[in-house]
Amino acid sequence: MLIYSQGVFIFMYFVGVLVLCLKCSHLLLMLLSLEFIVLSLFFGLGMFILGLFYESYFLMIFLSLSVCEGALGLSILVSLVRVYGNDYFNSFNILW
Numbered sequence: 001m002l003i004y005s006q007g008v009f010i011f012m013y014f015v016g017v018l019v020l021c022l023k024c025s026h027l028l029l030m031l032l033s034l035e036f037i038v039l040s041l042f043f044g045l046g047m048f049i050l051g052l053f054y055e056s057y058f059l060m061i062f063l064s065l066s067v068c069e070g071a072l073g074l075s076i077l078v079s080l081v082r083v084y085g086n087d088y089f090n091s092f093n094i095l096w
Contacts, residue, residue, distance in 0.1 A: 019033040028087050
């Protein structure tokens with residue numbers, strides 16, 4: 001069962017990376033794919049930690065840091081939409 005969950009974790013991670021690489025026109029799609037990558041890492045880390053009977057406090061720390069990362073990404077998205085009016089990644093002239 002552990003080998004099957006490792007395969008699912010690796011598949012989820014690479015799907016998230018593939019979507020991040022292919023759909024890089026909108027900032028919201030990039031943030032969603034990053035959250036999917038973090039979710040797959042949480043799943044894989046949970047299977048590893050709970051499968052080997054280690055302490056599970058690290059999962060709560062990882063989850064709280066990923067929530068903070070998501071909140072920061074959404075705040076950047078809201079501020080950029082207010083300034084530029086859209087979330088197209090190629091229209092931001094502050095990055096070039």
